[in-house]
Each structure stands twice: as structure tokens, then as C-alpha cells.
Amino acid sequence: MGLESKLGDNIFTTQLDKFLNWGRKNSLWPMPFGTACCAIEFMSVMQNKYDLARFGAEAMRFSPRQSDLLIVAGRVSIKMMPVLQRIYRQMAEPKWVISMGACASSGGIFDTYSTIQGIDNFIPVDAYAPGCPPRPETLLDAIIKLQKKIETERSIHYK
Amino acid sequence: MATPLEMLQKVQDKFSDNILKTSDRLGEATVSIERDCIVDLMNFLRDDTDLAFDFLMDLCGVDYLEMGGFERFGVTYHLYSMKYNHRIRVKAFIPETDPKIDTVSHLWHAANWAEREVYDMYGIGFNNHPDMRRILNPDDFEGFPLRKEFPAEGIGYRDNFEKIERLGAQ
Numbered sequence: 656m657g658l659e660s661k662l663g664d665n666i667f668t669t670q671l672d673k674f675l676n677w678g679r680k681n682s683l684w685p686m687p688f689g690t691a692c693c694a695i696e697f698m699s700v701m702q703n704k705y706d707l708a709r710f711g712a713e714a715m716r717f718s719p720r721q722s723d724l725l726i727v728a729g730r731v732s733i734k735m736m737p738v739l740q741r742i743y744r745q746m747a748e749p750k751w752v753i754s755m756g757a758c759a760s761s762g763g764i765f766d767t768y769s770t771i772q773g774i775d776n777f778i779p780v781d782a783y784a785p786g787c788p789p790r791p792e793t794l795l796d797a798i799i800k801l802q803k804k805i806e807t808e809r810s811i812h813y814k
Numbered sequence: 815m816a817t818p819l820e821m822l823q824k825v826q827d828k829f830s831d832n833i834l835k836t837s838d839r840l841g842e843a844t845v846s847i848e849r850d851c852i853v854d855l856m857n858f859l860r861d862d863t864d865l866a867f868d869f870l871m872d873l874c875g876v877d878y879l880e881m882g883g884f885e886r887f888g889v890t891y892h893l894y895s896m897k898y899n900h901r902i903r904v905k906a907f908i909p910e911t912d913p914k915i916d917t918v919s920h921l922w923h924a925a926n927w928a929e930r931e932v933y934d935m936y937g938i939g940f941n942n943h944p945d946m947r948r949i950l951n952p953d954d955f956e957g958f959p960l961r962k963e964f965p966a967e968g969i970g971y972r973d974n975f976e977k978i979e980r981l982g983a984q
């Protein structure tokens with residue numbers, strides 16, 4: 656917010672942080688980066704049975720500039736990695752990344768020349784959803800974990 | 815509709831010098847040829863009134879290595895005739911020392927991208943192709959992934975990206 660750089664780390668900014676984090680964690684705007692089968696599972700998370708709206712994250716945006724949660728669902732090929740990095744760079748701070756599925760997190764079964772062995776080698780990842788594909792509950796779990804993480808963030812670190 | 819034997823006979827009569835082997839195993843006509851006659855043969859198969867192979871179903875590369883091909887590499891063409899509902903398979907063999915063959919993309923436009931894929935994966939060049947570039951791998955990729963000597967994990971391309979750090983990392 657710019658305020659904290661003047662005020663430093665005091666009771667006022669910590670209370671402000673709490674308030675901001677409360678707002679941020681309950682209104683995540685996901686940007687789906689679906690490249691394979693995991694993206695299909697991600698769709699079911701958005702639908703009414705699992706309903707991501709319960710966690711305040713139903714406003715999907717297909718533009719990185721309008722979203723603050725990048726969900727990488729599926730394998731990322733060597734041709735796609737520069738695209739993913741570019742999308743990550745286009746997102747405004749603060750931003751978070753969920754790596755959904757075995758492929759995005761580690762390459763999964765695709766130990767091949769064309770598959771990135773875990774996107775966390777090249778972009779920062781905040782939460783992982785394990786599974787092939789992860790069940791919707793697993794992704795919800797990752798989002799809840801991410802919300803817990805957002806609660807503890809300090810705006811003083813975003814200068 | 816021509817039976818496999820009739821088709822093979824027709825091809826045999828015309829191209830006997832360049833044919834390495836023919837087969838009608840399982841009722842499928844297969845003809846193995848030297849690469850030099852590929853355009854003439856394909857032209858003949860397409861334009862002959864009794865054969866009329868108007869559809870190139872698929873075209874793919876093969877690395878025979880120790881699988882007993884006539885040469886190290888091969889390009890396999892699968893043709894189909896919409897008119898007569900019959901098929902033929904053509905195998906052209908290509909030596910490792912000079913991996914090149916003439917394009918058939920002027921006969922069937924479908925061959926254009928398929929030939930680029932063969933080039934991308936096996937490094938087999940197609941003479942006179944209108945746009946001989948890689949199609950699946952990045953342009954600066956090195957090596958030909960489907961050649962047998964290429965390691966499945968690649969030779970480092972997948973590990974060579976810039977690492978983006980978290981802003982305000984704690």
C-alpha cells in the first residue's frame with residue numbers, strides 16, 4: 656500500500672496487514688493455466704458440486720493482469736515454459752501459484768526431453784496439489800493451505 | 815477396387831528396378847522402395863485410373879537401427895483411395911549418411927506438416943519442401959528426439975530456463 660514503507664513495522668501496519676490479508680485470502684482471483692487432463696478436473700472444482708465460490712475464488716480471469724492466483728494444471732512442455740513465465744511476470748503483486756497435479760509439480764510419469772520436471776524449478780510455487788489428477792478435495796485443500804499462508808504474510812515485504 | 819496382388823503387380827511392372835520388396839501379408843499391400851523413385855511412384859499411385867490413391871492418410875518416419883530395415887531410416891506412407899476404398903503402404907528407405915528424400919507435399923498438401931514432423935523428430939530432410947522447419951520442438955532445439963540414440967530424458971534443454979525468484983523473498 657506504500658504506507659508501510661513510511662511507518663515501518665509497528666502496530667498500525669500489522670493491523671493493516673491483517674485486514675488486507677483477510678481481504679486477499681477470501682477473494683482470490685484464479686487464472687487457470689490448464690495444459691492437460693488436470694485442467695478437466697479443475698473444471699469440476701469450479702462447478703456446483705465442489706464450488707470454489709465457497710472459498711471466494713470463483714471469479715476466474717483468463718487474463719493474468721486481472722488475477723492473483725495462477726493455477727498450473729497439467730504438464731508444461733519446453734515450448735510452454737517461456738509462455739508460463741511470461742504469464743507469471745504479467746501478474747501484478749501480490750500473486751500466488753498453485754501447482755496442480757503430479758506433472759506440474761514434478762513432471763509426473765513424463766520423464767522426457769520435452770516435459771519440465773516441476774515448474775518450481777523456474778517459477779515460485781506456494782502450494783502443491785498432489786495426485787494424478789488430484790481429486791477436487793485435494794485442490795480445495797491446497798487453496799485452504801494457501802489461504803492460511805496468505806494470513807501470515809507481511810506487506811512490509813512487498814516494497 | 816483392386817486386390818493387393820493386383821496393385822502390387824501394377825507397381826511391380828512399372829518400377830521393378832527400384833523395388834526392394836513387396837508383400838501382401840494379411841491382405842495389406844506393402845511395397846518397399848529405394849528413395850530415388852518416391853515422387854514418380856507416388857505420382858503414379860495417385861494418377862493411375864485403376865488405383866486413384868487420392869488421400870494420403872499418414873506419413874511417418876522410422877528409425878530401424880537394428881530392426882532389419884534395408885537402411886537405417888525409413889519414411890512410411892499410407893495411402894487410401896476414396897474412389898475404390900483400397901489402401902497401400904509404401905516404405906522408402908534412407909541411408910544414415912545422407913538422410914534426405916524428395917517431398918510429396920506438392921502431390922498431397924497433407925504431407926506438408928507430416929514431413930516437417932519427420933524432419934523434427936528424425937532429422938530426415940525433404941528436398942523441395944516449401945517450408946522445411948521444425949514443427950513441434952522449439953526452433954533452437956538440438957538433436958532429433960525420436961532417433962534411437964537420443965536419450966529419453968533429453969540433453970538438457972528442459973533444465974535450461976531462467977529461474978524467476980519470488981519478489982520480496984523472505
Ligand code: SF4
Binds near residue numbers: 691693763786789
Ligand atoms: S498429473 Fe495426471 S491428470 Fe494431471 S496432467 Fe499429469 S497425467 Fe494428467
